[in-house]
Amino acid sequence: xxxxxxxxxxxxxxxxxxxxxxxxxxxxxxxxxxxxxxxxxxxxxxxxxxxxxxxxxxxxxxxxxxxxxxxxxxxxxxxxxxxxxxxxxxxxxxxxxxxxxxxxxxxxxxxxxxxxxxxxxxxxxxxxxxxxxxxxxxxxxxxxxxxxxxxxxxxxxxxxxxxxxxxxxxxxxxxxxxxxxxxxxxxxxxxxxxxxxxxxxxxxxxxxxxxxxxxxxxxxxxxxxxxxxxxxxxxxxxxxxxxxxxxxxxxxxxxxxxxxxxxxxxxxxxxxxxxxxxxxxxxxxxxxxxxxxxxxxxxxxxxxxxxxxxxxxxxxxxxxxxxxxxxxxxxxxxxxxxxxxxxxxxxxxxxxxxxxxxxx
Amino acid sequence: xxxxxxxxxxxxxxxxxxxxxxxxxxxxxxxxxxxxxxxxxxxxxxxxxxxxxxxxxxxxxxxxxxxxxxxxxxxxxxxxxxxxxxxxxxxxxxxxxxxxxxxxxxxxxxxxxxxxxxxxxxxxxxxxxxxxxxxxxxxxxxxxxxxxxxxxxxxxxxxxxxxxxxxxxxxxxxxxxxxxxxxxxxxxxxxxxxxxxxxxxxxxxxxxxxxxxxxxxxxxxxxxxxxxxxxxxxxxxxxxxxxxxxxxxxxxxxxxxxxxxxxxxxxxxxxxxxxxxxxxxxxxxxxxxxxxxxxxxxxxxxxxxxxxxxxxxxxxxxxxxxxxxxxxxxxxxxxxxxxxxxxxxxxxxxxxxxxxxxxxxxxxxxxxxxxxxxxxxxxxxxxxxxxxxxxxxxxxxxxxxxxxxxxxxxxxxxxxxxxxxxxxxxxxxxxxxxxxxxxxxxxxxxxxxxxxxxxxxxxxxxxxxxxxxxxxxxxxxxxxxxxxxxxxxxxxxxxxxxxxxxxxxx
Numbered sequence: 001x002x003x004x005x006x007x008x009x010x011x012x013x014x015x016x017x018x019x020x021x022x023x024x025x026x027x028x029x030x031x032x033x034x035x036x037x038x039x040x041x042x043x044x045x046x047x048x049x050x051x052x053x054x055x056x057x058x059x060x061x062x063x064x065x066x067x068x069x070x071x072x073x074x075x076x077x078x079x080x081x082x083x084x085x086x087x088x089x090x091x092x093x094x095x096x097x098x099x100x101x102x103x104x105x106x107x108x109x110x111x112x113x114x115x116x117x118x119x120x121x122x123x124x125x126x127x128x129x130x131x132x133x134x135x136x137x138x139x140x141x142x143x144x145x146x147x148x149x150x151x152x153x154x155x156x157x158x159x160x161x162x163x164x165x166x167x168x169x170x171x172x173x174x175x176x177x178x179x180x181x182x183x184x185x186x187x188x189x190x191x192x193x194x195x196x197x198x199x200x201x202x203x204x205x206x207x208x209x210x211x212x213x214x215x216x217x218x219x220x221x222x223x224x225x226x227x228x229x230x231x232x233x234x235x236x237x238x239x240x241x242x243x244x245x246x247x248x249x250x251x252x253x254x255x256x257x258x259x260x261x262x263x264x265x266x267x268x269x270x271x272x273x274x275x276x277x278x279x280x281x282x283x284x285x286x287x288x289x290x291x292x293x294x295x296x297x298x299x300x301x302x303x304x305x306x307x308x309x310x311x312x313x314x315x316x317x318x319x320x321x322x323x324x325x326x327x328x329x330x331x332x333x334x335x336x337x338x339x340x341x342x343x344x345x346x347x348x349x350x351x352x353x354x355x356x357x358x359x360x
Numbered sequence: 361x362x363x364x365x366x367x368x369x370x371x372x373x374x375x376x377x378x379x380x381x382x383x384x385x386x387x388x389x390x391x392x393x394x395x396x397x398x399x400x401x402x403x404x405x406x407x408x409x410x411x412x413x414x415x416x417x418x419x420x421x422x423x424x425x426x427x428x429x430x431x432x433x434x435x436x437x438x439x440x441x442x443x444x445x446x447x448x449x450x451x452x453x454x455x456x457x458x459x460x461x462x463x464x465x466x467x468x469x470x471x472x473x474x475x476x477x478x479x480x481x482x483x484x485x486x487x488x489x490x491x492x493x494x495x496x497x498x499x500x501x502x503x504x505x506x507x508x509x510x511x512x513x514x515x516x517x518x519x520x521x522x523x524x525x526x527x528x529x530x531x532x533x534x535x536x537x538x539x540x541x542x543x544x545x546x547x548x549x550x551x552x553x554x555x556x557x558x559x560x561x562x563x564x565x566x567x568x569x570x571x572x573x574x575x576x577x578x579x580x581x582x583x584x585x586x587x588x589x590x591x592x593x594x595x596x597x598x599x600x601x602x603x604x605x606x607x608x609x610x611x612x613x614x615x616x617x618x619x620x621x622x623x624x625x626x627x628x629x630x631x632x633x634x635x636x637x638x639x640x641x642x643x644x645x646x647x648x649x650x651x652x653x654x655x656x657x658x659x660x661x662x663x664x665x666x667x668x669x670x671x672x673x674x675x676x677x678x679x680x681x682x683x684x685x686x687x688x689x690x691x692x693x694x695x696x697x698x699x700x701x702x703x704x705x706x707x708x709x710x711x712x713x714x715x716x717x718x719x720x721x722x723x724x725x726x727x728x729x730x731x732x733x734x735x736x737x738x739x740x741x742x743x744x745x746x747x748x749x750x751x752x753x754x755x756x757x758x759x760x761x762x763x764x765x766x767x768x769x770x771x772x773x774x775x776x777x778x779x780x781x782x783x784x785x786x787x788x789x790x791x792x793x794x795x796x797x798x799x800x801x802x803x804x805x806x807x808x809x810x811x812x813x814x815x816x817x818x819x820x821x822x823x824x825x826x827x828x829x830x831x832x833x834x835x836x837x838x839x840x841x842x843x844x845x846x847x848x849x850x851x852x853x854x855x856x857x858x859x860x861x862x863x864x865x866x
Contacts, residue, residue, distance in 0.1 A: 213712045
């Protein structure tokens with residue numbers, strides 16, 4: 001901190017800017033560090049871990065959660081929550097198969113309709129939260145129940161198979177040796193990141209989540225921003241439904257059970273504040289990978305599957321605790337810095353006044 | 361703490377004994393040094409009045425003494441022993457605090473509130489008879505007419521305060537800290553409160569009394585402690601001071617005088633006709649011309665901010681019209697107001713003006729997103745240009761535009777909120793208490809900015825409760841009371857007395 005004691009020269013300006021960048025970096029590195037150390041430990045414990053197949057499996061298994069989590073991140077960034085994602089995923093899975101095989105629509109159109117309905121459900125969630133002013137937790141909890149019920153009604157509670165062949169094909173496609181699904185997920189991540197950081201809408205998301213009143217008074221239509229965030233989450237969940245259909249090779253009303261909690265955990269572990277306005281997509285993806293790593297470890301180390309949930313819970317709690325602790329450290333650092341700067345300022349001001357006192 | 365002797369202070373302390381001592385305490389928050397090496401003593405049988413302008417550090421000092429904050433430097437001693445920085449430790453040590461906002465549980469009775477957290481029990485069940493007894497005894501001292509069965513939410517603010525005092529008595533507190541207890545009280549209620557305070561004082565309680573009103577301070581204080589910009593100016597016996605002396609201590613070094621200039625005024629920019637919103641604003645008509653500073657004066661709660669919110673399209677209204685440069689702004693349409701050329705600097709900077717966790721850059725460009733993001737994609741060049749327009753024109757002092765806005769001083773934060781609109785080149789700028797809670801130097805700077813804007817032809821609608829500001833800046837003053845305009849003053853007949861008369865009796 002010593003270099004901060006003289007904040008007057010031009011070079012120090014640059015230095016402090018770098019320092020804030022550095023803090024950002026440390027923030028994201030924290031999670032990356034945990035993942036790397038965990039991975040390293042795991043590779044000692046199990047030689048299989050660092051094999052290409054295992055890493056690929058880990059990422060592949062994480063893609064669905066990643067897509068749904070990125071959608072959820074938009075909602076949490078505006079200080080909302082979307083509990084309906086697991087159910088939307090299931091409905092979309094059922095719909096894309098039923099519409100194509102039973103209703104005889106073209107496969108593409110069926111998938112499009114599933115996505116559309118997911119987005120529509122998100123819209124209703126958003127309107128319930130903004131126009132009806134229902135608490136997000138209640139509104140999306142109710143929606144979760146309705147949508148899950150609809151998925152059961154349409155499928156009669158049975159897995160619907162076979163699915164159109166293209167799902168199976170996409171699942172197996174590789175580009176440059178990498179599964180297409182992984183590449184698509186990464187691409188979606190890049191798009192989501194750019195939307196949040198480089199567009200007006202992204203800026204409006206952070207402003208709305210950070211302080212809705214101030215955002216509104218600065219001319220941002222916060223209700224619209226919130227509704228669009230829920231639409232994105234609904235769309236992402238529906239897309240997750242298409243992906244899970246490919247993986248299960250069935251339209252399943254039971255798919256995605258409990259996903260909402262896994263997804264929310266990943267988002268929060270990834271550094272998105274539940275109070276809104278804070279967090280980034282790369283963090284979310286790291287959060288997803290950390291959860292995937294835990295799953296992977298449980299598999300590789302032959303931990304009895306019944307311990308699964310317990311281990312996941314402990315990891316979530318640990319990550320959240322670390323995050324809170326790190327934030328506190330950052331805040332304390334920031335406080336010390338401002339104190340030093342202000343002291344310096346006060347002293348120079350006092351000194352200047354003593355020298356040139358005005359006659360009045 | 362000790363289980364055997366829960367009170368650090370003996371319940372029957374002697375008059376003149378030091379009950380609580382703050383020794384050179386300092387406290388920093390991101391962006392501000394709230395307190396810097398401040399010492400203060402609370403003595404049995406004495407009222408120490410704590411005065412200072414907004415932001416002088418009074419609330420921080422109170423929060424330190426009541427255990428809400430831990431000091432960064434120095435320490436608080438109660439009864440000669442260092443105080444653990446937790447509210448419960450302060451309570452156990454015998455320090456009770458009555459905060460500005462009520463700390464009563466609305467759905468509990470007066471008796472339950474008095475014994476909040478200390479309900480007497482018998483075999484694990486609440487002993488309501490003992491509770492009633494203790495509560496009655498405490499109430500009898502401060503508010504004999506009050507029934508202990510009344511629900512707290514039915515109490516008037518004055519009664520609520522007396523109940524909190526009763527709680528302090530029932531806890532056998534020896535130090536009572538009162539943070540602006542008179543703000544929501546009528547004159548009669550204040551006298552009643554002071555009678556109780558004098559009685560407690562006579563019994564050896566040490567009292568810290570915070571107030572903005574110097575008449576009250578001189579009516580009740582034995583000693584007066586003045587804070588300024590987080591530092592201690594001095595503690596003097598009240599008998600050796602008078603109001604001008606205290607004001608000099610509060611204000612400190614000379615402040616650059618701001619005087620309104622003669623400006624050419626242009627066409628009418630804002631025309632509000634018969635605007636009414638049920639229960640808030642009644643039949644208000646006003647006009648502001650280009651280059652004119654029109655001030656809305658009046659007491660807090662007169663409906664001035666509410667009127668501003670209607671004009672700016674934040675709140676809907678039933679009757680009347682708002683026209684900006686001849687164009688009607690539909691009710692409740694902030695976007696139309698902004699597109700038409702309005703800007704609003706809201707009253708509560710932290711709650712309504714800033715997105716505290718985001719950078720200065722993002723805060724400063726928040727109102728020009730449509731202009732810096734053509735087609736929805738942010739353009740770094742346009743953003744940089746808007747940022748420089750927003751921050752240079754108001755001379756924001758900051759290390760970098762990338763620091764969180766919360767690290768800036770209050771004055772600089774406010775400049776960013778003003779600059780946010782200057783980046784749009786507004787026709788009309790509404791400023792709601794623009795200098796509230798910022799230090800004196802920055803106040804003068806912001807006044808200069810307002811004058812400069814008017815000189816450049818911006819129409820200014822200023823809401824201010826600070827009389828010097830009203831007198832110095834206004835070309836014209838409309839005084840409001842209970843949602844109505846009660847009078848208009850021009851520079852020829854503008855005086856503090858005239859404003860107060862219209863605000864309180866008009």
